[in-house]
Amino acid sequence: MSSDQSRWRVRRFDEDHFEHPRSEAELVALIQRARAEHAQLRVRGSAHSVAAAVYTDAFDPETGPHQHGAPVINVMLDKYRKLTFFETAGVHYVTVEAGRNLGSDPYGPGHTPGDDEGLVHALAARGLALPVLGGISHQTLSGFLSTGSAGASVQHGFHQAITAIRILDGLGNAHDLTPADPEFAHVGVSLGLLGILSSVTLRLEPEYVIRGWTSVQRAADCEIDLFGDGDATRPSLRAFFETTPYARLLYWPQKGVDRVEIWTATREPKAPGWKPKPYRQFTTAPFLMQWFVRFLYTRVLPRIDLVPGDADAAMAEAWLRDTINEGFADSGLGAPTLTGPMVDPMIDALSEAxxxxxxxxxxxxxxxxxxxxxxxxxxxxxxxxxxxxxPFTDTWYEGLPHDNQMDDQLMPILFTELWVPLTRTAEVMRALRDFWSAGGLDATGTFATEIYAAPASPFTLSAAQGTPVLRVDPFVFWREDATPELDYFPAYWELLKAFDARFHWGKTLSAPGSSTGVAHRRDKCGAVAWDAWKAQRAAWDPDGVFMNAYWRAHLGLP
Structure with a gap:
């Protein structure tokens, strides 16, 4: 596992090493126990963040505390999932206990949530909806909120749907907060450090469906002006994000590839007789295709440096065939025949090229x-x-989290995500283009970079606090020896630092003492707001019950 940034093993766990409270009273009792035992207490959502951010110190989710009897309490809220619906002045609301997943979590505890037990399914059954969802929906509501996550939209914001938050502080006291309360801004994105979120109340909308399209285009003649200010025939990327209800790009910037997949959608009422025609990331044999992509990225491409520098066409083709054979052998499988719809086209295209x-x-x-x-x-x-x-059309709850189609086990990905003011979109894209062009594979990597946007947020630690943002999210395939936080992500951090970049808290962060570390984070948050958040944390958790070493370092806390 690669340092504290790995997310791959974070989804593996043994339920017996966790507390599973069923009520708020039991949550309060756990807080009081932690205080009495001078223990750390952390709450696990779906564990989509890096491992060290999720758990207490000296704890492994598979094997438990590193030492028997260590003063650590790790909590799952899988038994704390109640929904309470109500209506006021014709507007529908739901109060959600913090353990409820947004959608289904295929690798969550026990058998819940199943295929129809997420928050979104309960809303759809009542003809209701949320304004937006992220690219995946297996997160718990509290985890999605606490890490500052967002959906792929400037026009529709998740944070704007929150009307109340109930939180239990480090003394066991409950606080009911609304946007009118000054503490509300600090609690919304709190990293589990101000207390345990008990429930969140959301303003709901009438159910809708989405209708959109996808297209894979060359960057050079893309129908969006990716690097400029747009013209009469093509919108700028900023304008595209501002005027499109839901959108994201997957950019493959490698030399000779330079392709972008556009995904875009609008919403419309669900008409009688409407039928879905979903977007599919893998249209043929999804399981097999995901396995094959993983095979290429973990068994073939990592060995690319073994190709002799003076190799000719025949040698390169032989190398590829041998590497595929060796990869299958390393996986405990027999050598493939190297025929079929996946391997043959690659070999043929390679030979021609x-x-x-x-x-x-x-x-x-x-x-x-x-x-x-x-x-x-x-x-x-x-x-x-x-x-x-x-074209595609789908329900809001299946269509918006389109990355649910990617299996965490088959497609293990490591992330960092930088958010820059949306007003700087064109100059950021030009900087990325030049960076990729000059740096070659060391800069582009061999996978994609996701580019999307988010609206302004009211929360202090949100990377979109006060302004809509462009989000740049380079991907790396997980391998046992992968260390992108050391040898890949830092170049992106340094590049985008000049554009007032802020970090998504749930993904890989730069080292605390680096040029984009604690001092940079405080500066971009605003010193007054940052220090006010820290003061609130100290007041509500004077014993440091919720603090672990990861957050102490990355926030520069005593």
């Missing part, structure tokens, strides 16, 4: 990477000079 290689312009390594990635992300065809759009 190598035969046409322009010495001094392309390298064998670049061509190998390019052709392997092109298997993963194929261009949309063109008609009359325009890229085709693949």
């Amino acid at each position: 190598l035969a046409e290689m322009d010495d001094g312009v392309d390298s064998v390594k670049e061509i190998l990477v390019r052709e392997i990635i092109r298997v993963v992300i194929a261009l949309s065809p063109k008609h009359a000079g325009k890229y085709k759009r693949a």
Whole structure:
């Protein structure tokens, strides 16, 4: 496992090592016990964040405390999931106990939530909806909120739907807060450090469906002006995000690939007789395709540096065949026949590309990477000079979290995510373009960078506090020896620091003492607001019940 940034093993756990309270009274009792025992107490949601951010110190979710009897209490709220619906002046609301998952969690505790036991399913059964969801929906409501997560929309914000928060502080006292209360801004994104969220009340909307399209296009002739200010024929990327209800891009910036997948949707009322036609990330054999992509990224591409520098086309093709065979053997599987719809096109395209290689312009390594990635992300065809759009329509709760289709076990991904003011979109995109062009594979990596947006947030520690943002999220496939926090992400942190970047708290953070560490975080939050949040934390948790070493370091707390 790669330092404290790994998210891969964080989803594995033994329920017996956790407390499972069923009521607020039991939550208060756990807080009082932690105080009496001078113990740390942390609450696990769906564990979508990095492991060290989730749990107490000296604790492994699979094996328990590092030492028997260690003063640590780790909590799951899987038994604390009640929903209370009510209506006021024709507006519907729901008060949600903090353990309720937004959607289904396939790797959660026990058998809940099942396929129809998430918050979204309860809302849909009543003809109601939330304004937005994130790219996945297996998080608990409290975890989604506490880490400052958001959906892919500028027009629709999750935080704007929150009308009340009930939190239990480090003394066991309950606080009921609304947007009118000064503490509300500090509690909304609190990292589990101000107390245990007990419940959240949300303003609901009538149920809607989404209708949209996807298209994979070359960056050079994309229908969005990715790097400029737009014109009469193409919107700027900023305008695209501001005027499109829901949108995200997956950018593959590698030399010779340079493709972007556009996903965009609007909402409309659910009409009688409406039928879904969902967006599919993997249209054929999803399980097999995800397994194959993982195989390429964990068994083939990491070995790309083993290709001899003077390799010719025949040597490179032989290397690829041998590497695939070795990868299968390492996985405990027999060697493949190297035939079929996935492997053959890659081998054929590679052979053709190598035969046409322009010495001094392309390298064998670049061509190998390019052709392997092109298997993963194929261009949309063109008609009359325009890229085709693949249409879809879906329920709001299935269509908005489109990354639910990616299995955490089959597609283990490590993230960092930087949020910059949306007003700086064009200059940020130009900086990324130049960075990728100059840095080659060291800068682009071999996977994608997600680019999307979020609205302004009212919460102090939100990376979108006070302003809508552009979000830049480079991906790395997890491997046992992967250390992107040391050898890949820092270049992005340094690049985007100049554009007032702030970090998503639930994803990989820079080292506390680095140029983008604690001092940078305080500066971009605003010293007055940052210090006010810290003062609130100290007042509500004077014994440090909720504090662990990870957050003490990353927030510069005593």
